[in-house]
Amino acid sequence: MPKGGVLEANLRSCNNWSVRKYTKAEVDTIAICDASSRDIYFVPKKEFVRSSIRLRIAAAKNGQKRFTRNAEEYADLPLDSAISVE
Numbered sequence: 001m002p003k004g005g006v007l008e009a010n011l012r013s014c015n016n017w018s019v020r021k022y023t024k025a026e027v028d029t030i031a032i033c034d035a036s037s038r039d040i041y042f043v044p045k046k047e048f049v050r051s052s053i054r055l056r057i058a059a060a061k062n063g064q065k066r067f068t069r070n071a072e073e074y075a076d077l078p079l080d081s082a083i084s085v086e
Contacts, residue, residue: 005058
């Protein structure tokens with residue numbers, strides 16, 4: 001369930017001994033699912049700058065728009081990540 005109108009996804013793998021951030025070489029696109037609405041958002045690897053990513057699905061209460069990622073911008077699978085079938 002999104003907290004405060006934001007979906008957050010970790011871009012790392014962790015177990016009992018270590019935490020490892022996914023690299024751009026390992027992952028092309030991350031799919032983030034909003035369980036409450038069943039919408040899926042596709043984040044390309046060029047957006048992987050931190051160890052997590054936050055997508056805003058509702059407007060910020062303070063009206064902030066700068067430095068936010070609107071989830072609707074990620075609703076379509078990027079063409080460079082799409083698998084072609086011949």
